[in-house]
Amino acid sequence: MNTAHTTTDQTKKAAFKVLVVGNGMVGHHFVESLLEQTQALAVKNLDLTVFGEEPHRAYDRVHLSEYFTGKDAESLALCEPEFYQAQGVHFYPGEKVMTIDRAGKKVTTDKGRSYAYDALVLATGSFPFVPPIPGHDRDACLVYRTLEDLDQIRDYAGDGRKGVVIGGGLLGLEAANALRELDLETHVVEFAPRLMPVQLDAEGGAALKQRITDLGVQVHTGMQTQDIVAGDVCRHRMNFADGSHLETDLIVFSAGIRPQDELARSSGLTVGERGGIEINSECLTSDPSILAIGECALWGGQVFGLVAPGYQMAKVAAHHLLDQLVPAGTLTPDAPTFTGADMSTKLKLLGVDVGSVGDAHARTPGAKTYRYQDEDAQVYRKIVVSENKKELLGAVLVGDNSRYDTLLQYALNGIELPAEPAGLILPETSGGAPMLGVDALPDSASICSCLNVTKGQITDAVASGCCSVAEVKDATKASTGCGGCAALLKDVVNAELTNQGIEVNTDLCEHFAYTRQELFHLIRVGGIKTFDELLEKHGKGLGCEICKPTAGSILASVWNEHVLESPHVSLQDTNDAFMANMQKDGTYSVVPRIAGGEITPDKLIVIGEVARDFNLYTKITGGQRVDLFGARLEQLPPIWKRLVDAGFETGHAYGKSLRTVKSCVGSTWCRYGVQDSVGMAILLEERYKGLRAPHKIKLAVSGCTRECAEAQSKDFGVIATENGWNLYTCGNGGMKPRHGDLFATDLSDDELIRIIDRLMMFYVHTADRLQRTARWMENMEGGLDYLQSVVLKDSLGIAETLEADMQRVVDRYQCEWKSTLENPEKLKRFRPFVNSGVADPPYSVC
Amino acid sequence: MIEVHNSALWQTLCKTGDLVANSGVAALLPSPCGTNAIQVALFWLPAMNRVYAVENYDPLSDTFLNARGLIGDRHGEPFLATPLYKHHYRLSDGVCLEDSKISLKTWAAKIEHGEVRLKV
Numbered sequence: 001m002n003t004a005h006t007t008t009d010q011t012k013k014a015a016f017k018v019l020v021v022g023n024g025m026v027g028h029h030f031v032e033s034l035l036e037q038t039q040a041l042a043v044k045n046l047d048l049t050v051f052g053e054e055p056h057r058a059y060d061r062v063h064l065s066e067y068f069t070g071k072d073a074e075s076l077a078l079c080e081p082e083f084y085q086a087q088g089v090h091f092y093p094g095e096k097v098m099t100i101d102r103a104g105k106k107v108t109t110d111k112g113r114s115y116a117y118d119a120l121v122l123a124t125g126s127f128p129f130v131p132p133i134p135g136h137d138r139d140a141c142l143v144y145r146t147l148e149d150l151d152q153i154r155d156y157a158g159d160g161r162k163g164v165v166i167g168g169g170l171l172g173l174e175a176a177n178a179l180r181e182l183d184l185e186t187h188v189v190e191f192a193p194r195l196m197p198v199q200l201d202a203e204g205g206a207a208l209k210q211r212i213t214d215l216g217v218q219v220h221t222g223m224q225t226q227d228i229v230a231g232d233v234c235r236h237r238m239n240f241a242d243g244s245h246l247e248t249d250l251i252v253f254s255a256g257i258r259p260q261d262e263l264a265r266s267s268g269l270t271v272g273e274r275g276g277i278e279i280n281s282e283c284l285t286s287d288p289s290i291l292a293i294g295e296c297a298l299w300g301g302q303v304f305g306l307v308a309p310g311y312q313m314a315k316v317a318a319h320h321l322l323d324q325l326v327p328a329g330t331l332t333p334d335a336p337t338f339t340g341a342d343m344s345t346k347l348k349l350l351g352v353d354v355g356s357v358g359d360a361h362a363r364t365p366g367a368k369t370y371r372y373q374d375e376d377a378q379v380y381r382k383i384v385v386s387e388n389k390k391e392l393l394g395a396v397l398v399g400d401n402s403r404y405d406t407l408l409q410y411a412l413n414g415i416e417l418p419a420e421p422a423g424l425i426l427p428e429t430s431g432g433a434p435m436l437g438v439d440a441l442p443d444s445a446s447i448c449s450c451l452n453v454t455k456g457q458i459t460d461a462v463a464s465g466c467c468s469v470a471e472v473k474d475a476t477k478a479s480t481g482c483g484g485c486a487a488l489l490k491d492v493v494n495a496e497l498t499n500q501g502i503e504v505n506t507d508l509c510e511h512f513a514y515t516r517q518e519l520f521h522l523i524r525v526g527g528i529k530t531f532d533e534l535l536e537k538h539g540k541g542l543g544c545e546i547c548k549p550t551a552g553s554i555l556a557s558v559w560n561e562h563v564l565e566s567p568h569v570s571l572q573d574t575n576d577a578f579m580a581n582m583q584k585d586g587t588y589s590v591v592p593r594i595a596g597g598e599i600t601p602d603k604l605i606v607i608g609e610v611a612r613d614f615n616l617y618t619k620i621t622g623g624q625r626v627d628l629f630g631a632r633l634e635q636l637p638p639i640w641k642r643l644v645d646a647g648f649e650t651g652h653a654y655g656k657s658l659r660t661v662k663s664c665v666g667s668t669w670c671r672y673g674v675q676d677s678v679g680m681a682i683l684l685e686e687r688y689k690g691l692r693a694p695h696k697i698k699l700a701v702s703g704c705t706r707e708c709a710e711a712q713s714k715d716f717g718v719i720a721t722e723n724g725w726n727l728y729t730c731g732n733g734g735m736k737p738r739h740g741d742l743f744a745t746d747l748s749d750d751e752l753i754r755i756i757d758r759l760m761m762f763y764v765h766t767a768d769r770l771q772r773t774a775r776w777m778e779n780m781e782g783g784l785d786y787l788q789s790v791v792l793k794d795s796l797g798i799a800e801t802l803e804a805d806m807q808r809v810v811d812r813y814q815c816e817w818k819s820t821l822e823n824p825e826k827l828k829r830f831r832p833f834v835n836s837g838v839a840d841p842p843y844s845v846c
Numbered sequence: 847m848i849e850v851h852n853s854a855l856w857q858t859l860c861k862t863g864d865l866v867a868n869s870g871v872a873a874l875l876p877s878p879c880g881t882n883a884i885q886v887a888l889f890w891l892p893a894m895n896r897v898y899a900v901e902n903y904d905p906l907s908d909t910f911l912n913a914r915g916l917i918g919d920r921h922g923e924p925f926l927a928t929p930l931y932k933h934h935y936r937l938s939d940g941v942c943l944e945d946s947k948i949s950l951k952t953w954a955a956k957i958e959h960g961e962v963r964l965k966v
Contacts, residue, residue, distance in 0.1 A: 510921070542868070542893065544918030545927035570868035570917070574929035577914060582929055586909045833885075834864035836874045 015047035016325055019107060019117040021097045021263065023052030025061055026294030026310035027123030028078050033318035035087050043325050048089045049115060053124075054146055055094040057084070062307055065174050067150050068181040076147075100267040102287055119289055119321055122264060122277060123314075126257040126295040126305065131166070135228030140235055140250040144175040145257075153252060157182040160249025162234055164188075166225060168195040172254035173349040176217055179252065180350070186217045187246060189238070191255075193222045199345060199356035200396055203373060207380035207398040211352045214378075220246070259296045259303050272298040281337035283317040291317045300340055308450040309341030315452070342412060342449060346404045353401035358411045359384050359394035367393055372425040381425035383407065390416050392424075405488045413445045438491045439499075447492055448485045453478035455492055462496040469493050508769070509546040512539045516550055516694065516769045523551075524558050524765075524805075530567040531555070549573040550769045553656055556692035557764045558805070560812040562819060563655075564826045575654035578829065579816055580636055588636060589629040590616070591653035592643050593689060596663045596681030596701075597624030606646040614639055623660030623698065625651060633832050634839060640817040649689070649815040656770070657692045658699075661685040662710070666703035666720075675720030677703035680749070684718070687753065688760065690813040691806075694767040694776075697760065712740045715763075715773040716756055721745070725752045729759060729787075732774035741777070741784045744792060754803065758791045761802040856956070856963040865890040865897065865962065870926065872902050872913035875953075875964065887913035888955065888962060889937060891924060898924065898937040899955040899964050905948060906933050912950070 018034070020027055031050060038046050052058070059076040067076065084091035096110040106116045128143040130136055140156045143149050144165075157163065163179040165172045168190030179186040188195070194205025195212070209219045224241040231237035234247040259276040270278045270286035276298025283291045293313035295305055304310065316338045323331055344357040362369050366387030373380050379399035385392055392410040397403060407424065410417065418424070443456030453476045461475040469490050473479055479489045507513045514522065519534070528534050531551045535543060543551075552571030556563060563572050563579070575581050580588035592607065607626050611618045614635055616628040631639055640650075652658065661684045664670065666677035681701040691697070700711035701718040711717025717728035723746040731740030744755055767776040780786060789795040820826045832839060859873045867890055874883040885902035902910045907930045915926045917937070924937040934943035940950035954965040 511918075541922065542891065542917070542919040542924060544920070545916040545932060548916055548918060566867070569866060573916065574914065577929075582911075582914075584907070584909075584930065586911045586930075828864075829866070832872060833874050834871045834888075835860040836883075838874070 015045050017047045017049070017116055017118045018121065018321060019097075019115055019119075020048070020050045020121045020123060021107070022123035022125055022294070022296070023050055023054070023058045023091075023093065024123060024125045024294065025058060025078065025307055026125070026314050027052075027121075028058030029311050030121060030123060030293060030314035030318055031084075031089065032079075033315050034321060035089075037318060037322050038325060041322070041326055041330065043322075046325055049117075050084065050089055050091045051095050051097050051109065052091075052093040053096045054148070056147060057081070057091070057093060059147065061145075064144075064147075064150065065178045065181065067147065068154070068178050073147050097263060100263065100290075102267055102290070105289065117289070119291065119324070121317055121321075122285070122290065122292040122296055123294050124260040124263060124296040126303075127260050128171075128253060129256045129258045130253045131225075131255050133225050133227060135236075136253070138228055138236060141228065142250065142252050144171060144178065144252050144254050150178070153178065153250070154182060156250045157184055160235065161185060162187070162248045163250045163252065164238065164246065164248040165252045165254055167254035167256065168192070168219065168221065169198060169254065169256065170196060170345070170347065170349070171257070173212070175252045175254045176212075177350045179250075180215075180217060184249075187248065188212070188217060188219045189223050189225060189246070190219070190221045191224055195219065195221065196354065196356075199354070199360060200398065201361060201382065203371065204354075204380050204382065204396040204398045207373070207378055208349075208352060208354060211378050211399060212350055215350055215352075217350065257295065257305055259298065261296055264290075264292065264296070272301065272303075276303045279313075279338075281316075281339055282320050282335070283313050283338055284320070291320065293317050299338060302340070304341055304343070306341070306343060306345065308452075309338075309343075311450055312341060312452055313338050342446075344408055344411070344449075346401055346408075348401075353397065353399055353404075355395065355397035355401045355404040355407075357395040357404070357408050358392075360396045362394065364393050370422045370425060372422075372427075374427075383421060383425055385417060385421050389421055392417055392421070395425075405485070409441055409445055413442055415440065415442075438488070438495045441492075447488055448476075448478040448480075450485075451477045451480060458489070458492050459496045462493060462500060462502075466493075467497065467502060508550060509544055511535070511541045511543050511547050514538065516554070517766050519551065520554050520558075520765055523554050529555070529559060529561075531571050532567065543571075545573070546769075549576070549656075552576070553692050553694065553769075556657075557809070560690065560692075560809045562814065562816060562826075564816070564820060564829065566825075569829070578633065578636060579650060579654055579820065580631065581654050583629060587629070588631045588633065589627050589653070590631055590636070590639055590643075591621065591625055591627050591651035592648035593651040593685070594625040594660075595685040595689070596661055596678050598663075598678055598682060603646060603648065606642065606648070610639055610642050613642075621653075621660075622662075624662050625660060627653070632839060634830055637821060637827055637830050641821055644815070644818050644821060650817040652690065652816075655692055656695050657690065658685070658688040658697045660698060661688075662698070662700040662714070664701075664703050664706075664708035666701075670703060672706055673703035673720070674722055675703055675725065677701040677709065677718075677720060680718060680720075680725070680752075681709075683749070684753070684756070687810055688756075690816075691760070691764070691809050693760075693764050695770050695772045697763075697773070713737065714740065716740075716760065718752065724748050727752060727755060730773040730777035732772055734772075736774070738774040738778075743784075743788065755791060757806040758799050758802040759787070761806045762787075762790060762798075765802070765805075855965055856958075857966045858961045858963050859886065859888070859899075860962050862890075862957055862960050862962060867892050868917060870913035870915060870917065872910070873962075875966070885910050886953065886964070887915075887926070889913075889917050889924075889926065891917070894924070897955040897957055897962055899953040900926070900935065900937060900940050901951040903950075904928050904930075904933070904935075906942070906945075907931055 058078045097107045098110050099108045106114050108114045128145050142152050163184035164187045165175045166189050168188045176186050176188050195208050226239045226241055229237050231247040235249045238246045261271050261277050264277040265271050277292040279292050279297045279299050285292050294310035316336050319336050346355045362384040367384050369384050371382045382396040384394040395407045441455050445455040447455050457476050461472045466472045466475050472493050479486045506515050548571040563576050611628050616630050619627050621627050661681040663677045663681035667673035698714045699716045700709040700714045702709040702711045703720045711719050712728050713731045713733045717740045719726045725747045726745045727743045728740030729743045732738040870887050870889045873886050875886045876883050886899050887902040889898045902912045904912050911929050914929045917926050925934045935950050940952040942948040956963050
């Protein structure tokens with residue numbers, strides 16, 4: 001009943017002006033937090049303005065090095081381009097605030113404009129510290145902090161061969177990774193006697209150094225750079241205190257960060273002796289109208305150079321301002337405060353796992369230390385426990401972070417340690433304690449430290465109806481910061497779903513209450529030949545874009561009838577439907593089969609002529625064949641007529657089916673080859689061509705252990721040995737690469753084919769729809785051992801069936817395009833319009 | 847008798863033999879104002895004894911490919927899933943299931959004397 005009154009009251013109030021200086025990760029998080037809360041409470045009088053010194057809107061600085069591995073500024077951005085405008089925020093990127101008039105409550109920018117504020121939030125971040133070494137200001141002496149810095153590094157790397165990072169801390173190693181991505185000979189120079197001196201102890205630092213050196217990065221610890229002068233062979237020469245020197249083309253300083261507190265300092269706010277804007281637990285500076293958050297802030301004499309504490313400060317600051325925006329009594333009295341933060345970190349630096357928890361250096365009085373060191377596997381683990389051995393105080397991990405989550409939970413939640421704490425770091429085979437199950441965690445356990453989400457909040461989200469990790473992420477924001485807790489989050493969600501008795505629905509779709517594997521069985525054993533029959537016996541409705549292609553694929557795997565036969569034609573997905581790969585403008589690409597990548601000059605000429613005559617764009621594929629792009633629907637039959645007449649067959653590039661068998665040139669030509677890899681590749685491709693499967697299947701054959709065909713990244717990879725063939729399986733490239741597992745060794749040609757027959761058909765029988773072999777293996781209970789027992793030892797007694805099923809597919813092979821060209825009924829599908837002879841006009845608008 | 851009277855409104859587009867069961871084909875509908883013909887996607891659902899006609903243009907992918915999509919049903923309502931990005935349009939009224947603000951133009955369609963006719 002007070003609602004109406006409150007609303008009127010609010011609309012009368014003048015707008016409350018909040019200015020945010022800085023649009024980094026923390027500044028952006030503050031804006032998001034404040035908007036989320038003001039929107040939830042329908043606050044109307046907020047007037048929010050954001051200044052960013054950089055020209056871009058906020059981006060993910062934690063994953064900055066991905067800028068060199070394919071991500072651009074846009075994909076690193078933390079929000080959509082229209083976000084600020086859509087939310088009614090005044091956003092001024094590329095505008096730097098120069099002065100604060102605290103008495104007049106306004107700021108002035110480098111563009112000469114002034115803006116009034118009621119509350120000012122400083123999120124100015126930090127800047128890289130460049131030690132005053134003589135020569136530090138030479139050309140190509142750079143830092144690693146912003147996208148502009150990265151552009152500069154890339155520019156200078158272009159004409160250089162060698163790069164040095166000064167500083168072997170966390171950011172320094174990130175920078176070294178970036179230089180390596182740019183193909184520079186990379187050196188890291190660290191003043192301290194070990195890498196990552198803040199997080200690691202001497203042994204951990206040494207293990208990390210060894211691993212990184214093995215990756216080709218040269219590490220020089222305990223080196224003091226005296227000056228940087230012109231080099232003889234490279235651009236610079238760095239002279240060290242011990243008399244040695246190093247030449248390099250570019251230098252990246254990464255010797256720590258300093259709070260960007262210049263604006264606060266010149267405005268008379270209290271700053272720390274070594275920099276940093278002093279704040280209290282509410283994130284207020286010495287001027288109560290000004291707040292500071294993130295790396296520019298100093299709390300309890302400490303600056304927090306991680307994103308998680310910055311996010312916590314952003315939340316505290318947002319809550320503080322919200323309190324001034326809503327009528328008294330609206331908010332609960334337990335306002336959040338900032339009371340310091342856990343600085344534990346889990347990282348992958350240059351691909352090497354590094355973890356540091358709590359008191360890593362055992363500085364707590366009476367602390368006891370346990371160490372495990374494996375110089376062969378280059379793994380190092382250390383835990384620091386309290387004097388009474390009941391509490392975990394800290395930990396150091398190098399080379400393997402699989403124990404990190406467990407150790408962090410012990411430390412953060414004060415969970416009592418097992419009687420023999422050493423078990424926590426010993427290998428499991430030697431009786432090491434198993435991982436801490438998620439059920440053992442208290443509800444207060446912090447699962448996501450970036451967004452500060454507890455186990456209790458996650459179980460609440462599941463209780464209130466979230467049924468998947470994605471839904472829990474949406475509801476709680478857990479794992480949307482650095483993402484390091486994703487695996488732990490999944491465990492918590494799954495355990496909670498099980499606890500609540502929620503069964504995960506594995507039905508294919510609303511039309512079939514079966515999994516793909518069950519449908520496969522029904523079709524095969526029931527002798528079902530068409531989708532209509534399947535629907536009538538086991539499903540309902542008309543079907544959909546999930547079950548139709550799935551059924552179409554299974555029917556093809558089992559009976560291998562032409563995909564354009566009339567009962568099957570309506571089941572085919574976009575590409576199978578016209579036996580070509582649809583491109584974004586509706587034209588198609590065409591890929592003839594070139595088994596093993598072997599092709600005659602005459603056939604190459606035909607491909608060239610066809611491409612020329614139909615004006616097609618041509619590109620060599622990764623599977624050693626040629627893709628012809630830009631064919632219109634009605635051009636597909638005449639193109640294929642030419643190709644089939646020249647002896648080509650369809651390449652099935654459009655199908656979830658066997659694609660290619662890649663090969664190196666093998667013993668016929670190569671002086672290292674020990675077997676005829678091309679011959680084997682052609683044999684395999686000819687055998688399995690036309691097999692439809694849950695997803696595409698790729699093979700490769702290498703003629704020696706040099707592995708030039710990259711067989712270990714394929715679903716089935718064959719590598720020649722002196723005595724025959726080694727078979728690897730379930731490898732994958734793509735988004736989540738996986739090395740294939742060695743499945744069987746020194747096989748004869750016949751043995752190899754028999755094993756691949758069984759293995760491939762077992763995959764076709766049992767995998768989920770659109771599941772590649774890599775994920776199939778990962779999700780298989782028993783994994784490689786189980787698969788070997790089924791295929792090699794025939795533990796299920798199905799080997800003969802699998803071989804027979806494969807032989808049936810092989811025997812019924814037909815080139816789909818050849819038989820289509822012979823069938824006028826099938827060719828009718830390729831008319832762009834059923835009532836007109838005009839060509840398919842994909843580019844015209846009516 | 848009524849059919850004959852209204853026959854001017856129903857335009858014949860193609861033969862039933864041109865349709866593909868449980869799938870789509872594209873046809874051209876001459877434009878009333880003499881400009882470019884309109885592309886129509888025709889879907890035949892024998893189980894429901896119905897032909898649906900929707901425009902062939904998909905505003906979400908800016909292509910004329912609806913006829914090459916898959917068709918199915920959601921809780922009994924027939925829809926088409928576009929071939930490029932699998933957006934869903936309800937066949938009865940053309941409304942996009944992902945964004946109800948977007949819809950395709952639809953026409954009443956029927957099969958008569960072995961011909962497919964659209965109400966224009």
